[in-house]
Amino acid sequence: MDDLSPSALKAILHSKRANMYYLEYCRVMQKDGRVLYLTEAFSGKHHAENQYFNIPIANTTVLLLGNGTSITQAAMRMLSQAGVLVGFAGGGGTPLHMACDVEWFTPQSEYRPTEYLQGWMQFWFDDNKRLIAAKQFQQSRIQFLQQVWQRNRDLKQEGFNVSDHAILNALNTFHTRTSQALKQSDLLLTEAQLTKTLYKYAANKTQLTNFTRQHQSQDKANDFLNHGNYLAYGLAASCLWVLGIPHGFAVMHGKTRRGALVFDVADLIKDAIVLPWAFVCAKENATEQEFRQQVLQAFTDNKVLDFMFDTVKQVALQDYSKDQIEAQNL
Incomplete structure (x- = not known):
């Protein structure tokens, strides 16, 4: 051979x-x-x-x-x-x-595809079109959360249920405020409120009292959240590099923040997978290696990379004509 x-x-x-x-x-x-x-x-x-x-x-x-x-x-x-x-x-x-703001050591190549970058550019410089793309990202992340929590038996056993009254109320509020948002800052505020609710829900289900999200904290739940988020950033960076879309063309985290699109794409999966398993593994006093293996297995089982690819490609290649925009704003 x-x-x-x-x-x-x-x-x-x-x-x-x-x-x-x-x-x-x-x-x-x-x-x-x-x-x-x-x-x-x-x-x-x-x-x-x-x-x-x-x-x-x-x-x-x-x-x-x-x-x-x-x-x-x-x-x-x-x-x-x-x-x-x-x-x-x-x-x-x-x-x-x-990692240069999670931009990593991305090896450059002249053989990246061009259609997705061209599709991305057709809407990115228009504030209204970019807002529509941001809303689609937000709706996709919630759909993915509902899908993962609904079918994952282990999470169900830990008490994570998308039919719980608290979750249904939070998601309904999220959908309403997202559709009514007039600018990216409105979406970021709505996102922060939902994530805060999910943290509280997960902490209650895993009996982790007095949890506060702190990026520099040394407790296991915060450490695992940081760790899992970095793994999600790696997947997002890989997805964007393969599709040939530069990391600076964000739709949510700010137009001028270098590498911000990596955060946008990683957010598609963080609430659905990283968040619940960080709390579950913290409750079980798991090691860093055990948490990593759990999250990576969850990424594989839920075809996370495929979901990222499909979402980014759909946003890049969809019709951003005037009629289509008006229909989405109704």
């Missing part, structure tokens, strides 16, 4: 690439046409043996490098050619030290 070139590996559909790897205390390198990481294993007293482990770059979306890691130029070249996003993080995957 002929050896695969790194460029040939990109033939695997990115929408099916769900693997994320977090490495620490190792050296990532290229050896014999493969990307490996080298670590030391001690056998007996003070005797160290080098151990090599293969990284399957053809089926990897994000590689996070934590404490005590280094990477060679040759390995970065192969990862870039295979379309793998690389970021440097602290212990346990957070905080994200080198």
